[in-house]
Amino acid sequence: MTETRTNGAGRLETDDVEDLTDLYREYGDERLPPGQRETDRFPVLSKSGTPSWGPDDALEVWGAVDDPLSLSLEAVRELPAVTQRQDFHCVTGWSKFDCAFTGVEFAEIAERADADHVMFHALDGYTTDLPLEECTRDGVLLAYGYDGEDLPPDHGGPVRVVTPHKYAYKGAKWVSGVEFLTERELGYWEKRGYSDTANPWNEERYS
Numbered sequence: 113m114t115e116t117r118t119n120g121a122g123r124l125e126t127d128d129v130e131d132l133t134d135l136y137r138e139y140g141d142e143r144l145p146p147g148q149r150e151t152d153r154f155p156v157l158s159k160s161g162t163p164s165w166g167p168d169d170a171l172e173v174w175g176a177v178d179d180p181l182s183l184s185l186e187a188v189r190e191l192p193a194v195t196q197r198q199d200f201h202c203v204t205g206w207s208k209f210d211c212a213f214t215g216v217e218f219a220e221i222a223e224r225a226d227a228d229h230v231m232f233h234a235l236d237g238y239t240t241d242l243p244l245e246e247c248t249r250d251g252v253l254l255a256y257g258y259d260g261e262d263l264p265p266d267h268g269g270p271v272r273v274v275t276p277h278k279y280a281y282k283g284a285k286w287v288s289g290v291e292f293l294t295e296r297e298l299g300y301w302e303k304r305g306y307s308d309t310a311n312p313w314n315e316e317r318y319s
């Protein structure tokens with residue numbers, strides 16, 4: 113883990129780029145999950161437009177934790193950072209390979225949790241849930257950089273979650289809350305018939 117730097121050209125990146133594009137080997141033989149097609153574009157998928165992060169907004173961490181936290185964007189950017197090359201799989205059928213995300217490993221903020229589940233909350237009212245052990249593994253980031261630049265607002269900037277081992281609806285854009293839970297609850301799409309487990313290599317699309 114290295115410090116993030118903004119170099120003279122304003123690029124946001126860490127010294128090393130970890131390659132997580134072989135993560136699929138845990139789940140299947142093919143990098144492209146079944147029923148997906150690869151796209152070079154990075155489509156935007158939002159339930160209701162792009163909300164904006166206000167000057168007083170912070171990432172709130174609460175629930176089954178020893179100490180609730182309120183992290184400003186600056187505080188998030190001061191945590192140890194990584195840059196990872198990851199693939200991105202949307203449940204509607206497109207996959208984008210080789211996304212370079214910079215951010216904080218979720219495990220950094222889960223250290224003091226005494227929980228089994230996590231509910232992510234976002235500024236647009238979106239929520240999504242995951243078991244804690246599915247968010248403390250490699251690849252789950254609170255990402256604020258994309259391709260060396262600030263994460264674009266449409267893609268969830270200033271900060272979003274990415275979950276390369278799951279369909280992308282498990283990664284909340286504009287994440288503003290991390291709620292630690294002792295029992296499972298369902299998020300926005302999970303309540304509306306999408307799979308709670310969301311493993312792309314098993315085509316877990318619907319519940």
Ligand SMILES: Nc1nc2c(c(=O)[nH]1)N[C@H]1C(S)=C(S)[C@@H](COP(=O)(O)O)O[C@H]1N2
Pocket residue numbers: 154155156157158159160201202203234235236238266267268280281282283284285286287
């Ligand atoms: N807050 C929020 N996060 C969200 C969504 C959303 O509507 N709101 N859509 C999800 C879905 S279905 C997908 S495929 C990805 C899309 O991310 P992208 O717009 O950067 O491609 O964000 C996920 N996270």
Ligand SMILES: [Mo]
Pocket residue numbers: 157202203204280281
């Ligand atoms: Mo999606």
